[in-house]
Amino acid sequence: MSLLDDLADVGRAAGGGYARHGFDRAEAELREWFREQAGRSGLDVETDRNGNLWAWWGEPGRDALVTGSHLDSVPGGGAFDGPLGVAGALAAVSRLRGRGFTPARPFAVVVFAEEEGGRFGVPCLGSRLLTGALDADRARALRDPDGVTLAEAAERAGVDPARFGRDDVALDRIGTFVELHIEQGRGLDVPVAVGSTVLEHGRWRFSFTGQGNHAGTTILRDRRDPMVPAAGTVLAARRVASTVDSRATVGRLVPRPGGTNVIPSGVDLWLDARGRSRDVVAEVTAAAERAAAAEGCTVTVTQESYGGTVTFDPALRERLTGLLDAPELATGAGHDAAILAAHAPAAMLYVRNPTGISHAPEEFAEDVDVEEGVVALARALESLST
Structure with missing residues (x-):
C-alpha cells in the first residue's frame, strides 16, 4: 500500500480520479517511479522497442516468468486499475527476496505502455505492438484528441517510433505471464480469484x-x-x-x-x-x-x-486455483494478459473490489485484500519459478 500511496498525487484529474495516459507527463513520472523502485529491489530495467518497461531479476533469458501490469489510466480512472498489478509485483519480489528465495528461471516485472487506450484509442497498445497484433504503421499514425500522433508522443518521451512492431526477442523470452489486477465488477466474495475467460x-x-x-x-x-x-x-x-x-x-x-x-x-x-x-x-x-x-x-x-473470447491456459489455471484454493472468475474487461495468452501460458489473479466500480474514482480494495493478493502472487511466482 505504501507503493500505491507513492502514486496518489500523480496525474490527478480535474474532475476526479486520474488522467495518466501513454507517453504523457504523468505517465513519464510513473515510469520513472517504477525504474527507481525496481532498482531498489535489485532489478535491472530496460525499455523494449515498443516502450514497454522490463525489470529483470538476474539475467534476461528465454522461458522467463513474467509478472506486472500497466500504470496508465482511463480518463477519470481509479487508483488501482493497473498500478495494483505493478506495485503488487514489486511487493511480491521484495517478499520473496526477504525470504532468501532466488528464481531458478529468468524472471521479470513488466510495465506495458498505454493499456487503457485512453490517449490514442487502441487498448493494450504496448502488448499488441509487442505481439504483432497491431500494425506498426497504423500505430504510428494514431492521434490523440489534440492531434498529436503516437509517433510524435513516443519520440518526445525518448522512444524511437521507427522501431515499433512485433518484438520476437522480447516475445520469445516470455515463458509464463501472471497479472495481478483489481476486480472490475462485484463478482467476488473472497479476497482473490483466478481468471478464467475474457469476453469478446x-x-x-x-x-x-x-x-x-x-x-x-x-x-x-x-x-x-x-x-x-x-x-x-x-x-x-x-x-x-x-x-x-x-x-x-x-x-x-x-x-x-x-x-x-x-x-x-x-x-x-x-x-x-x-x-x-x-x-x-x-x-x-x-x-x-x-x-x-x-x-x-x-x-x-x-x-x-x-x-475474440480468450480462455486462459487450463493447466496454469488449474495449478493456481489448487495452489491458492481460489475460485475462477470470468470478466468482460480486457487485459495485457489476454493479448499474451495467444503466445504463452498466461493467467490473471483478481483482488476483490467491494464497490464493484472500476474506471471511476470509487474503485477500491481493502488493505487486507491487497495484502492477500500480494501473498497469492508471491506464492504463485515461487511455485512457477522453481
Missing part, C-alpha cells in the same frame, strides 16, 4: 456527416443534423445489447466543430461492445444507417480494435 470485445468509431448551420435561423425541416442519428445510435446500442445478453457503451461523443449555437457538420462516437460484439455492431450499424438516412446524413463505421 472491440471498439468501433461511427462518423456521422451532415450540414453545419446556424442554430437560430435554420428551421427544423431544413436541417441535416448529424447529432440526431448519433443520439439514436446511442439508444440503439443499449436496446440491441439488452436483447442479445451483451454489453454496449458509448463513452465518447465528439461533435464538429462543437459550438453551443452551431448545428454540427459532423459527429464521431465510439462504441465499446463486449460479448457477441460483432452481432451487436451489425445491428447497431443498421440502426445508425437508417437514422442517418432519415436525417439526410451519412455514416461510416470503422473498427478500431477487436479481440
